[in-house]
Amino acid sequence: MTAITASPLVEVRHYRTRSRLRRAGRGLFLAVASLLFLGYVLAPIVWLVSSSFQSEHEIISKPPHWIPQAPTAQNFAAIFAARDSSVTYETRKARDPASGGFIPSTASNLLPAMLNSFIVACAVVVLNLLVGVPAAYAMAKIHFRGRQASIYAILATRVIPDIALVVPFFLFIRNLGLLDNIWSLIITYLAVTVPFSVFVLVSYFESVPDELDKAARVDGCSRLQTLTRVYLPLARPSLVAVILFAFLASWNEFLLALMFTQTPASQTLPIVVASFTSDFTISFSFINAAGVLAIIPPVILALVFERYIVSGLTAGAVKG
Amino acid sequence: MTTTVAAAAKPRLGGVPGYDERSAFLLVAPLAVVLMAVAVFPIVYSFYISLFTIKLTRPGRTPFVGLDNYITVLSDPQFWYAVERTAFFAVLCVSAIAVLALLMALLLNEEFPGRRVLSALLLVPWAIPYVANALMWKWIYDSNYGALNGLLYQLDFINSYMVWLGDSDKTLALIANAFVWKEVPLATILLLVGLKTIPADLHAAAKVDGANAVSRFFHVTLPSLKSSFGLVVVYETMMAIRHFDLFFILTEGGPGDASHVVAWRIYVETFRNLSFGTGAAMAYLLALATLALAYVIIRALARKI
Numbered sequence: 001m002t003a004i005t006a007s008p009l010v011e012v013r014h015y016r017t018r019s020r021l022r023r024a025g026r027g028l029f030l031a032v033a034s035l036l037f038l039g040y041v042l043a044p045i046v047w048l049v050s051s052s053f054q055s056e057h058e059i060i061s062k063p064p065h066w067i068p069q070a071p072t073a074q075n076f077a078a079i080f081a082a083r084d085s086s087v088t089y090e091t092r093k094a095r096d097p098a099s100g101g102f103i104p105s106t107a108s109n110l111l112p113a114m115l116n117s118f119i120v121a122c123a124v125v126v127l128n129l130l131v132g133v134p135a136a137y138a139m140a141k142i143h144f145r146g147r148q149a150s151i152y153a154i155l156a157t158r159v160i161p162d163i164a165l166v167v168p169f170f171l172f173i174r175n176l177g178l179l180d181n182i183w184s185l186i187i188t189y190l191a192v193t194v195p196f197s198v199f200v201l202v203s204y205f206e207s208v209p210d211e212l213d214k215a216a217r218v219d220g221c222s223r224l225q226t227l228t229r230v231y232l233p234l235a236r237p238s239l240v241a242v243i244l245f246a247f248l249a250s251w252n253e254f255l256l257a258l259m260f261t262q263t264p265a266s267q268t269l270p271i272v273v274a275s276f277t278s279d280f281t282i283s284f285s286f287i288n289a290a291g292v293l294a295i296i297p298p299v300i301l302a303l304v305f306e307r308y309i310v311s312g313l314t315a316g317a318v319k320g
Numbered sequence: 321m322t323t324t325v326a327a328a329a330k331p332r333l334g335g336v337p338g339y340d341e342r343s344a345f346l347l348v349a350p351l352a353v354v355l356m357a358v359a360v361f362p363i364v365y366s367f368y369i370s371l372f373t374i375k376l377t378r379p380g381r382t383p384f385v386g387l388d389n390y391i392t393v394l395s396d397p398q399f400w401y402a403v404e405r406t407a408f409f410a411v412l413c414v415s416a417i418a419v420l421a422l423l424m425a426l427l428l429n430e431e432f433p434g435r436r437v438l439s440a441l442l443l444v445p446w447a448i449p450y451v452a453n454a455l456m457w458k459w460i461y462d463s464n465y466g467a468l469n470g471l472l473y474q475l476d477f478i479n480s481y482m483v484w485l486g487d488s489d490k491t492l493a494l495i496a497n498a499f500v501w502k503e504v505p506l507a508t509i510l511l512l513v514g515l516k517t518i519p520a521d522l523h524a525a526a527k528v529d530g531a532n533a534v535s536r537f538f539h540v541t542l543p544s545l546k547s548s549f550g551l552v553v554v555y556e557t558m559m560a561i562r563h564f565d566l567f568f569i570l571t572e573g574g575p576g577d578a579s580h581v582v583a584w585r586i587y588v589e590t591f592r593n594l595s596f597g598t599g600a601a602m603a604y605l606l607a608l609a610t611l612a613l614a615y616v617i618i619r620a621l622a623r624k625i
Contacts, residue, residue: 064470135351144344159614161562164607168362191358252449270451302447
């Protein structure tokens with residue numbers, strides 16, 4: 001009898017130490033894994049930011065200074081000052097000790113390009129909502145002939161590679177006389193982004209019960225009123241996701257902008273930043289500062305709206 | 321006419337629930353117009369262009385050549401070389417993405433303090449522009465002052481600074497690394513969704529049956545992830561074979577022709593050689609390859625709808 005009661009007690013104590021050990025081991029393992037994860041994801045970005053605060057003189061030290069020893073904001077100052085003075089071979093040599101005089105000749109285009117990027121991205125967002133929301137509502141809530149087919153068609157347009165559209169787009173835009181005009185970017189970005197927007201919105205509208213739709217209709221709402229008064233307030237998370245995706249895609253797009261823009265009148269941020277590398281003297285300190293400016297808006301948006309982005313991505317990718 | 325319109329506009333509570341073609345048409349019309357103008361028309365027009373010899377260097381002379389451009393492209397060893405480079409690049413990228421994303425998703429699927437912070441920071445590479453990504457890696461790989469050289473040197477792996485992107489044996493792998501870093505977050509999120517849908521009972525049952533963590537991983541977790549994995553692999557393959565930005569900024573197809581992938585070749589043929597016909601033919605072949613892959617993805621998705 002005693003032997004029988006004693007053995008579970010020993011067992012329990014044994015089990016407790018084992019589980020405590022296991023928990024400590026699990027904690028250690030997760031901590032190491034998290035550090036590796038963080039290192040992989042953040043190290044390149046941290047290095048970019050660190051080198052953007054180093055002078056051209058410091059940046060070429062061997063081995064590199066992982067943390068700037070004499071941090072300077074001169075690279076950023078050079079970007080904001082680039083507009084005031086024209087860059088010639090002589091001024092490049094004489095000016096700006098921080099970058100060793102290697103300011104790229106296209107430096108003054110950077111801030112106008114940022115503005116262009118911002119205008120294009122906002123216009124694409126607005127058009128995405130105007131075109132995408134009604135269509136998504138119809139596809140999710142109204143039965144009509146060809147409904148399934150239209151969903152498949154949108155899926156199909158989502159997967160056409162942009163490089164395959166470049167030649168016809170170019171001729172199309174040239175014939176419209178829109179080369180080197182930001183409208184060429186707004187139109188083509190709309191085509192590239194709207195399928196995904198519709199996709200995300202359809203999957204959201206489908207999750208809203210049909211009864212809501214019927215109730216609003218019985219109460220005398222028109223289709224448009226049902227959409228604006230019942231669905232839009234409910235759909236706020238997916239609208240935020242759509243706005244973010246359209247904005248980020250436009251802000252980041254490179255290939256089409258490379259084809260359609262030629263002058264600062266329409267060049268977007270990625271184009272101008274990329275042009276710094278084709279300059280005959282590459283100034284990495286300056287390029288890194290420009291790179292930091294280019295990633296600040298998307299990184300802030302991603303971190304602030306993380307929940308919306310993740311739910312939008314999973315809705316858009318996993319469910320029809 | 322007016323009566324039918326009025327009748328159709330009324331909610332039809334009797335017939336098929338929610339059947340309302342006129343409203344649907346009006347609501348879908350703007351989208352249809354946009355997609356027709358900027359997606360369907362270009363892809364048809366692209367095929368039309370590919371049937372002509374269009375060289376911007378010789379304006380005014382655009383003879384119809386039928387499928388000659390396709391024959392020219394397909395019998396060009398350079399094109400097949402580009403296909404081989406693209407395939408190699410895609411295989412590198414997709415296998416690395418699959419492994420890394422699985423590891424990261426498994427980590428984020430655990431409950432521990434700081435998990436929320438990790439999953440938020442994971443979005444950073446996803447959000448930044450490819451151009452910034454490319455410049456960042458160009459700086460890291462720099463053969464004179466780059467961080468990769470500096471790090472390996474400090475850790476005593478190398479005795480002197482090495483050439484990275486300029487070494488034709490390493491170029492594609494290094495570009496693939498930059499691509500993988502940017503694409504892993506999305507793949508991780510997709511796999512994480514798959515992991516979350518695995519019922520906890522399944523693991524509990526396997527545990528009762530005496531399965532250890534490793535065999536539970538191979539017999540419960542991996543099989544349940546099959547469809548998410550398929551989605552990731554197909555999607556990332558599509559992204560890898562069309563990728564252009566990194567090649568433009570990091571290597572311009574070089575050194576020599578070591579990173580001369582199909583997307584880069586299309587760009588060179590079209591906008592440097594100004595031969596729109598053959599450029600369009602190549603672009604069309606790439607689109608067909610992508611659509612074939614897309615067919616697989618759509619069928620996989622359709623099963624879920």
